[in-house]
């Protein structure tokens with residue numbers, strides 16, 4: 007085991023490297039402040055687009071991908087990655103739905119206790135992660151020789167592609183396990199920027215009252231080039247799809263500007279957006295807790311404010 | 320078929336908690352405790368699968384000090400048939416919990432194992448995936464639908480990019496998301512009946528599991544608070560401030 011080697015597991019991306027992966031590399035940069043590191047990347051796909059993007063990343067020694075891949079389920083990937091990971095002191099992966107599904111399964115095979123949702127790297131052994139929906143930041147320490155980290159991508163800056171000099175290595179792919187079989191997928195066609203990558207996010211809550219009224223938010227988002235998010239209440243009520251939920255159990259984001267419309271500001275919601283640089287709250291209840299975290303609050307009826315915003319922009 | 324549901328005792332999600340000023344831990348004195356909301360959804364899912372005739376018995380398991388028996392009794396009152404309490408005062412982490420649960424799986428041989436996707440105190444989101452790995456069972460994480468189909472279970476998962484449905488062979492591990500169901504409330508007669516239902520206590524030593532912590536929480540800090548903002552009076556003023564003061568537009 008080489009403690010000064012990190013293996014980054016990349017999630018498959020539609021095109022290029024993927025924002026989450028670029029931010030995980032940002033976490034590698036953060037660890038390099040404490041420790042000189044050799045960094046290898048492993049892909050869970052053999053898509054030429056992602057291979058090219060990975061090879062273009064700076065300060066990467068080696069890019070590996072499987073010669074063949076039966077599927078991308080955790081049951082198949084975990085044992086394969088466990089054998090690849092054995093010589094590395096660190097394994098990094100994004101703490102998103104791909105990484106959260108995979109990392110603990112991989113860790114258990116290595117008899118390792120992973121650290122998920124890492125927001126800061128304080129030393130080679132010491133990391134920060136939020137707990138209790140962000141009500142506290144835990145400083146955790148481990149002496150495990152292998153450190154498996156799930157990276158909260160909103161907490162790290164993306165590394166930009168450069169003139170990569172990585173070696174390309176094709177490795178034997180995993181054996182199929184056939185324990186789980188894909189039946190169907192309902193992927194949401196993205197008409198707007200992706201929530202976790204967007205510079206501006208407008209988000210709606212129960213105050214929007216129904217699915218149709220979300221059109222007001224979509225129009226505002228289009229004026230701003232923004233992504234659209236939602237509270238759990240709006241998702242539960244069927245106003246929008248589940249992948250738009252921001253919060254403790256949804257996505258964690260930190261855009262430049264977050265505009266919360268008709269959202270009360272429950273701690274579970276704040277857990278997903280309170281690291282945004284500028285927060286705007288529009289709510290008719292002057293005592294709504296969202297105003298405690300808002301840089302600019304507007305106490306007003308959203309049905310008056312949204313059309314006005316759309317015309318004035 | 321038997322369903323095993325793992326449940327955790329946590330601070331009620333409605334209670335606002337903070338760390339002690341010296342960072343030594345969370346101030347939970349007198350806080351109301353509950354079944355972790357995701358575990359409550361897992362219990363409800365098990366009850367519905369039993370009502371559909373897919374399962375014949377529901378076993379609930381919790382790891383922790385004696386007080387977790389309150390949550391086990393609550394799950395029995397909701398409709399679970401039997402409970403196992405793994406009694407320990409040691410600090411816990413997902414790897415050791417997964418090992419304890421695996422030992423119970425070996426003893427009990429359930430066809431389906433349900434866990435919450437995440438505990439709302441530690442926010443780990445790990446135990447189910449680790450248990451599935453240790454048992455070499457398929458996993459369906461973040462489930463918003465569970466449909467038994469012959470000798471498989473179809474699980475719809477909530478992902479960052481939408482929804483995905485997997486067919487899992489049994490036995491399998493499923494972790495529940497919030498939209499899977501709306502848990503019921505216990506009835507008074509069921510709460511009384513639950514007192515008579517079997518609850519067995521085991522220890523980690525009896526199960527042969529070493530509880531040594533691999534990751535130590537050294538301190539807890541209060542998150543940096545945002546500076547107090549201002550109220551604006553109109554849309555015009557808001558846009559003006561966003562352009563000239565915050566410079567985000």
Ligand SMILES: Cc1cc2nc3c(=O)[nH]c(=O)nc-3n(C[C@H](O)[C@H](O)[C@H](O)COP(=O)(O)OP(=O)(O)OC[C@H]3O[C@@H](n4cnc5c(N)ncnc54)[C@H](O)[C@@H]3O)c2cc1C
Pocket residue numbers: 210211212213214236237238239240251252253254255256257267268269270271272273274275278288289290291294306307308309332356357439
């Ligand atoms: C385990 C657990 C996990 C959770 N995870 C999440 C999560 O990830 N994300 C999340 O968001 N929530 C989460 N929640 C739910 C959370 O506790 C709140 O219930 C939820 O965030 C409330 O959504 P809301 O603000 O849209 O609705 P409400 O709290 O009902 O607020 C609606 C707001 O709209 C305002 N309003 C109404 N009409 C108007 C109008 N015409 N003009 C202006 N304002 C108006 C009201 O004043 C009110 O403040 C979780 C809860 C639990 C228990």
Ligand SMILES: Nc1ncnc2c1ncn2[C@@H]1O[C@H](COP(=O)(O)O)[C@@H](O)[C@H]1O
Pocket residue numbers: 325326327328355357358380381382383411413416433434435436437438439441442443444445446447
């Ligand atoms: N102490 C415990 N006892 C029983 N089950 C637990 C315990 N801790 C975690 N779990 C189960 O694992 C799930 C995920 O927890 P975690 O990995 O801590 O986020 C919970 O929803 C429970 O189903």
